[in-house]
Structures are given as structure tokens and as C-alpha cells.
Amino acid sequence: MTMETFPADRAGALARMAAFAPRMGRDYADGRNTDPGPGLRRDISRLSPALRHRLVTEAELVGTALAEHGAAASGKFVQEVFWRSYWKGFLELRPGLWDQYRRDLVQDRAVVANSPALREALARAEAGGTGIACFDAWAEELRESGWLHNHARMWFASIWIFTLGLPWTLGADFFLRHLLDGDAASNTLSWRWVAGMQTRGKHYVARAENIRTHTLGRFDPVGQLNESPLPLAAPPPPAPRPLPRPDTLPAAPIALLLHEDDLHPESLLRPTVPVAAIAGIAVPEARSPLGCATLVADHARAALRDGLDRAAQHFGVPATLLEPAGVAEWARDHGLPVVTPWSPVGWTATALDGLGVTLHRLRRDWDEACWPLATKGFFPFRENIPALIARLHPHVLPPPLAGEGRGGGRSP
Ligand SMILES: Cc1cc2nc3c(=O)[nH]c(=O)nc-3n(C[C@H](O)[C@H](O)[C@H](O)COP(=O)(O)OP(=O)(O)OC[C@H]3O[C@@H](n4cnc5c(N)ncnc54)[C@H](O)[C@@H]3O)c2cc1C
Known part of the structure; x- marks a missing residue:
């Protein structure tokens, strides 16, 4: 393939x-x-x-x-x-949905572990051995390339939940472990949306005819899908909390801590901000209790290294890739306020909370709006x-054709 x-x-x-x-x-x-x-x-x-x-x-x-x-x-x-x-x-605005997903995932995994039939069905689904050719091809593509087309993700999630009868949390976890773009918000909430838990009572049903048409006849799972399922029962999403406030940029020279959620520091900070030290951490394995595929971990760390290299060049200071356990010492050694891009709800935000370092978290105008x-x-x-x-506007600008210097939704 x-x-x-x-x-x-x-x-x-x-x-x-x-x-x-x-x-x-x-x-x-x-x-x-x-x-x-x-x-x-x-x-x-x-x-x-x-x-x-x-x-x-x-x-x-x-x-x-x-x-x-x-x-x-x-x-x-x-x-x-x-x-x-x-x-x-x-x-x-509803961080509890992520916590709930993580708790349900552990519980659902225990249920599957105790049921030989479910265990086998899960193993077949993840290995691409269900006998539903489209589903099996997508499982293989996801494992091999770390990515799926949006429509394939919708069909896949729907078949996982409604035809194979597997817990949605385990499907979301399978995606997170293998998707290069794995994202706590887009992934969790899209799976909830397919299941009918996000917009209550409205679920996404994969139909053979739709798959045949939109895969240009590559697949035709006629007679293999449950095309009249009920949505999963769930309480309505919780009411939104007020958005937590970002920090302001400290006046003194700063230490900049990068992470995999935001790797364009050139547009986060003005070039005149005195950056005296730069480091970065990546914890892609923390996205799931089972860690993540090597492809995913390599991609996240390569992206971080690229962000660090550009930051070093842009701000004129060396940049270091650190393990989370080394950040407190790095911060102590430099004795500077540590500034970091806002990390949205997810595994990186959790890791930042556990560093034992006071962080000044900056949010982009884009997210703030x-x-x-x-x-x-x-x-x-x-x-x-x-x-x-x-x-x-004027943040919504294409980047220059050659070189760097503008665009990107500059914040403080
Ligand atoms: C079950 C399921 C799980 C998903 N999990 C993730 C995930 O973990 N991470 C992730 O980035 N996307 C996720 N998506 C959304 C979407 O499938 C991908 O963003 C899209 O397929 C990326 O392809 P593209 O870059 O060619 O998108 P394009 O169609 O070219 O769109 C441009 C950009 O817009 C954003 N975008 C497009 N469609 C969506 C969408 N429906 N939801 C959110 N953002 C969108 C993406 O960042 C994308 O790169 C999921 C969708 C489903 C149905």
C-alpha cells in the first residue's frame, strides 16, 4: 500500500x-x-x-x-x-470531559480484559482482521502511516461503535496512540460526536452506499454494517466554565519553555522580547495509558527539535531538549521567569502542571478570540x-513566500 x-x-x-x-x-x-x-x-x-x-x-x-x-x-x-x-x-471550557474520558477508558479496558469475546473483537479490530475490508484497510493505514482521511475517521469510529460493538473510549485511545495529529480535543469530542454523546441523540451512522460513493468504489461493505443503530446514552455535556486567564509576559529577560502544542515561538513573542534561555519537552507517550506508536513519538520529538532549532536561531540563544524531570533544575540554574505557550487541556498541560516550576502561560490572540x-x-x-x-486581522495573513517574519497570530 x-x-x-x-x-x-x-x-x-x-x-x-x-x-x-x-x-x-x-x-x-x-x-x-x-x-x-x-x-x-x-x-x-x-x-x-x-x-x-x-x-x-x-x-x-x-x-x-x-x-x-x-x-x-x-x-x-x-x-x-x-x-x-x-x-x-x-x-x-469543559476540562472534565477529558478527565471523564480518561477514567472511562481505564474502566472500559478492565471490562474488555474480563471478557474473552470482547478481547478477541478488540484485537481483531486493531489488527485489521474483522473481515470488513474498508475497516481493516483503515486500521492498517492508521498503524502504518499515522493518519486517516476525515471521512474514513468518521466511518471507522461509527463501525467500531455500532457494528463491532466496542467501547468508544478504546477506539478513541487506538486513534490517539497512532495518529500523528492526535489531539485531546479533536479526537475525544469527534468520537463523542460520532457516538451521539456530543450532540445528544444525533449520532453518525456509516452506510455502505456512502462508503462506496466516497471511496470511488474502492470499498463496498454492503450487508456488513449495522445501519440502524441507536445513539449511545450519555448525560449532556457539562456547562462551560469561564476560560482560565492567561498570564502576562514578565518584564525581565525570560526563559522560554517549548512543548509539542505550539512550536512557532517566532510568532508567539515579539523579536524584541529578551529570551535568555530556551528548552523544550515532549511527552507524546503520555497521551494514553498504553503509550503511543514509535512513529508518533518520533514525529512529535522531530517537530519539537525543529521548533527548538528555529527558536535558537530567532532569539540567538542555544536551545536544549529536556526530559520533564530536568526542567526544574534548568529553571533554577537560569533563575529567570519561565514563559511557555498555553497548552490546552490534554497530556502536555498535565505534564506542565507536574514540573514543579512556576510557569507564565501565554495565549495567542487566535485562541483568546x-x-x-x-x-x-x-x-x-x-x-x-x-x-x-x-x-x-492583521494576524490572519499568509506567511511570506520566502523567509520568515510575519503572520501567525502574534500575542504579547
Ligand atoms: C473520530 C475522529 C477523530 C479525529 N481525531 C483528530 C485528532 O486527533 N486530531 C486532529 O487534528 N483532527 C482529528 N479529527 C479531525 C479531522 O479528521 C482531521 O483534522 C483531518 O482529517 C485532517 O486532515 P487534513 O489536514 O487534510 O484536513 P483539511 O480538510 O485539509 O482541513 C484543514 C485543517 O482543518 C482542521 N480540521 C479539518 N476538519 C476538521 C474536523 N472535522 N475537526 C477538527 N479539525 C478539523 C485540521 O486541523 C486540518 O488540518 C478527527 C475526526 C474524527 C471524525
């Missing part, structure tokens, strides 16, 4: 974004739901592993789409980028997109 590959550095991500820019308009709107298979996907960006680590930013993607196609033709692409910001805001609006469903959120773009 041809496998997709994904850049783990900003230069590669910018090149992919530039190559995809001409297709961010009508081509994307018309083609985004169809998955022609690995190596043939021209109508989607395949930038999620880069965006997830902010090797490129949401502002740069939206800015590029608007500059290239205008607001009307790029509307669908821009909206999908805002889905990411909506999910991040939704979880940031989007997240508080994720109080209800996506459709009311979507109404805000034109106002958000106007508010975030």
Missing part, C-alpha cells in the same frame, strides 16, 4: 501549505468528502500533523486561503480550520467566523 508521509518541520509544512493553496477554494469544497486513497488525495491539505504542533498556525492557513481565493470560495476550508479551534475551545465562543454547538460558533476574521 502507498503510504502518506507528513512533514515534521516548519519548512516542510510551509511547502505543503503553498502547494495546496491553489486547491483551498472550490476543489476543497467539492472534493473534501471523497477519499480516493493513499497517494491520491489532492483535495485535502494533509496538514493536520503540522497544525496540531503549530509548525504552521491556524492564522497562516486561513490567511493563505483568503488571500488565494477570497472569503466566498475559501469558506468551506476556513470553516474546517475553525472546527479545530471550536473543539479546542469546547474542551478548554475563539475559545470563549465554544459555549454551544458548532453552528452558533460558525456564525462568528466573519467577525473573528475581522477581529484577528
